[in-house]
Amino acid sequence: MTLRESLARQSVRKRMWAVVAVAVIGLAPLPLRAAVAGTQTHGSDSSVVWQPCPTYSDDAIRAQGVTDEQIPRYRALLARMECGVVGVPLDYGRPDGRLINVAITRFRALDQAHRLGSIAMNPGGPGAGGYLMPIKVTMFNDQSARLNERYDLIGFDPRGVGYSTKVDCAARGNPVPGVLTEAAAHDSYDMVVAAGQACVQADPGFVAQLTTVNAARDLDRVRAALGEQTLSFIGVSWGTWLGAVYRNTFPGRVGRMFLDSVVNPQDGSAVTEDEGATAAEREFARFAAWIAQHDDTYHLGATQADVQAAVLALVRDYQANPKQFTDLPPPVDGVMIANLAAQPLSTWPQVSAAFAALRDAQGPTAPPALQAIFGGHPGGSAPDAPEEMNPTMRRAAACNDDTSRLDFSTAWTRYQRRLAQNPVTGLRNMFPPECVGWPLPAQVVTLRPTGGSLVLSGHRYENITPYEWAARLHSKIGGSLFTVEDDEHGSVLKNADCAEELVAYFNTGRIDRGCDGVPTP
Template sequence: MNRSVLSRIGALTAAAVTVAVLVPATASAAASSVVWGPCPEDVAAPGVQCTTLKVPLDYRNPGGPAIDVAVSKLASTEPAKRRGIMLTNPGGPGGPGLTMPNGLRAAGMPSSVLDAYDIIGFDPRGIGRSTPVTCDLEPEQLVSNVPPYARDAAAVAKRATDVAGVAKQCGESKTAANLPYMTTANTARDMDRIREALGEKKLSYYGVSYGSYLGAVYSTLFPQRTDRVVLDSVTGPGGLDPATSRRLAEGFQDRFPDFAKWAAARHASYGLGRTPQQVTAKFYELAAKLDGGTVPGVDGAAFRMGTFGALYSTRSFPTLAQQWQALDGEGVVKQTEQTAQVDIGNVLSGQLHVVCNDVNWPENVATYQRNVEKDRVKYPMFGAAGANIWACAFWPSEPIEPQVRIGDRGPSNILLVQNLRDPATPLSGAKEMRRALGDRTRMVSVDDGGHGVWLGSENACGNNAVNRFFVEGKRPAHDTACAADKGGLFDSMTPRQRQDREKALDEVRSKQRVF
C-alpha cells in the first residue's frame, strides 16, 4: 500500500444564559423569499429541501460579482414547538454541508431538537454545489493537507518545494479570480445572508471541528443575531493557524493512550502488546521499520498519518489494529471503504483557500525546520508532522482583511463541548477559545476520547448538556466536567437505526478532513 492511500485512510477515517427573543414561526415564514425545491440525488432525504442563494463574492463590493451558496433545510414538523433556524457546519474547512441536516437526524438528534428548529445545511462558499474553487490537483496530490512527518531539515525543504507548486497551481487555476475571497469571515457573512433570506431575526448554530471556529467568528461579527450557539470539538481562537497545526501533535499524544489500552486488552486478537506500554513501543518500532524502507510502498510518514486519522473515532480502532498487524508481518494493508461521496480535490483546494487566506503564515522555510526539530522532541509521535510546512507559506495572495479577533462582547449564549482527549482539536485549544469568549460562554468537558461530542460520543452528560441548551436554553452556571460514561445512550435504537447512525457519523468525519 502506498503513502497516498494510507494518508487518505487517515484523512477519511479520519466536526450562563440570556434568554433570546423568540422568533415566531409564522412571522419568519411570511418574511422568507426563498423558494425551496427537491435536493440533488446524493443529498435527497425524506423531508429535506434545497435552494441556492446569491451572495457577494466580495462583501466590500456588495454590488459586484455574485456567487452561489447551496442551502438545504430539514423543517420542523411541529409549528407550536418551533423556535427558529439552526445553521450547521461539519468542519474541515472544506467540508460540504448540504447533507448535514439529515446526517444529524440519522446520528440520533433528539426529536425535541428536531421539533424546535428548521435544521439548515449549506455548502460553504467555494465548496461542492456552491460556486466551487479548484487548485487543479493531480491524483498524486489528493492527500491530506496535514503535512507528512519530516525526518530532518531536508525533508522539510522537499515538502516546501512540493507545496510551493500546489500554491502556484491554486493561483493559476481557472477559479483564481475568486481565490482571495474564500475566508472564514466571508463564510460567516454568507451565513447571515442565509438568515436574512429565511426571514429570521436570529439564528442558532451547531458547528463541529473547524465549524467551531466559524461559529465563533459569526458570533463575533454578528453578536446580536445569535440565538443559541454550540461549538463542538473546539479550535483555538485563531482557527487553523500555524499554532493549531502544531497542536495536532499534542492531540495525537493525548488520544493515543486510548488506542494503546484498547489494543492491549485485545492482544490475543492482534498481537500488538499485552500492555499499553508495549503497544506504544510497537508504534515506535513500526515507525522506525517503515522509515527504514523495509516494507515496499509504505513509509513512516504514511504510517503516522494513518494512525492519526484513525484516532478520530474509537470505531476505527479495529481497522487500525488490523493495519498495524499487517505491517508488522509485512502483509498487505487493505484500503478502507470510502463512505462519503465527496470531490476530494475540491475539498482539499477549498480548505487551502480558507486556511491560507485567513492567516498570514510564515514564509521562511527555516522557521518550519526549527519548529519541526522542537516538536519532534516535545511530541515524538506526530510533532514533526504538525510543525511541517503548508502551502500557505507560498500563497499567491495576501489576506484581504485582518483576521477576526474572537472576543467577549455580546450576549452570553454560547456553549462549548469538548472531549478531554481529542486528537485534532485538543483541550488546550478549547481552553484558549474559552478564555477569548469570556462570559459569553460556558464549557462542558467530557472524559472521553475522539473527535466530536454531541451525537458522536455516547457520553450522556455531554449530549444532554447540548440537548438541554438547544431546547430549553439552559446552560451550566459554571464550566462543567462530565465523568466517563458509556451508559448506552443510543441503546434504544434498532440495529438499522444504529447502522444508519454509524454511517452518518462516518460521513461527517470524512468531511472534516483535518479536524
C-alpha cells in the same frame, strides 16, 4: 465515525499539493429565476430561490456512508427537504459587484405550533459541505433527530463548496513514502509554494474572498433571506471558528450556539500543528496502556513502555523501508503508522490488530487486519455523489486566515523539533505546512465577548482539536464550557446521551457541564 473516515479526515491537511487543473465552476450569468446552485445571479439577494432538490442514485447514497438498510429512510428524508440558493456579494467591500450563490437546505420543524426558530449547521473543514447535514443529523440517532421537533434545520454549502459557487484550482498530490531528506523537503516546500501561487492566479478575485469572515457574512444573508430575526448555530471543528466569527461579527443576530470540538482560535498553523502533535503523542500513551492490558491478544508488550517501544520501532522500520502490498493501493510507511497511532479509542481494537499484523507482515499481500482498514472505499463511489470536501476552499480559507507564513528554514526546524518531541505520532503532520508561500495577506479577526447563549464543547482526550483549545476560545469570547469525556472528534451529535444534552440546551437554554461521550471498547 469509522476508522477509515477518521483517517481520511485527519489526512486532508497533511498531504502535499500539486497544481493539476484550473476550472471555474458556475460563474456564467443567468437570470435569477433560472439560477441553480453554483451559478452567478442577477438581481435581488434578499430572498431564497427555492428549487428542486438533487436526486441521487443508490450508489451516491452509499458513498455518503449510508447502509442499504438505511437507504429507504434517507430517501424519505430527502423527499421532505427543501433546497434553494441565496445570492451574496463575492466581495462585501463591493456589494453591487459580482454576485455568487450559497446553496441551502431546510427541514421545517415538525412541531410548528411550538417552533423556536432555525438552526444552521456546519460540519467543519474548511471546505466540507453541509448541504445534506439536516439528513445526516436526523439519521445519527433518535436523540439528534429530536432537534428537528421545534427547530427548522438549515444545511448549507459555504462559498467555494459543493452546490455553492466555487472555483477548483488545485489537487492534492501524494508524497513520496519514506524518510524525508532536507533536499527532498526543499523540493516539497517549493512545490507547495508554487501550487498556492498558481491557485490564487487562477481567479485572484474569487480565491481572495474565500475567508471565514465572508462565510459568516454569507450566513447572515441566509438568516435574512429566511426571514429570521436571529439564527441559532451548530458548528463542528472549523465550524466552531465560523460560529465564533459569525457571533463576533453579528452579535445581535445569534440565537443559541453550540460549538463542538473547538479549533485553535487563530494562533496560526505552526502553533496548531505543534500542539496537535503534542496531544496526539499524549493520547498514544493512553492507547499504549490499553494495548498492554490486552497483551494476550496483540503481543505488543505487557507494559505501556514496551508497547510504545514496539510501535516506535514499527514507525521507524516502515519509514526507512516502506512496503507496497500488491492488494493495497497506498504504500505502508511510517506516516501511515503514525496516523494509526493517533486514532480515537473506538478504533483501538482494529488498530492494535493492524500493528500486530504489520510487525510480522511478509507480503506480497496485505495482512487482513490492514486490508480491513485501507482496502477499498467505505460505501463505494458514484459520479452523482455530493462533494464532501472542496480542496480549493479547504486551502484558501485556511491560508487566508493563517497568520504564520514560515520560510523554509523555520518550517524545517519546527518539523524536526516536532519529530524529536513526538517520536511515534510526529510524522502524521507532513512537511511542509500547507500555507507556506501563500501570496495573499492574512485576515485577522479580533475576538471579543459578545454575551448571549453559547456552549463550547471540548473532548478531554482528543488530538485533532485538543481539549485546551476550547478553554482558550472560552477565555476570548465567554460562554459555557461543556466537557466530553472521550477522544472522538465532533462526537456530541453522534452519541445519543450527548445529543440529548444538546437538544435540551436548544430547547431550554440550559445545559449540564458535560457528557461521557463514546465509551471505551
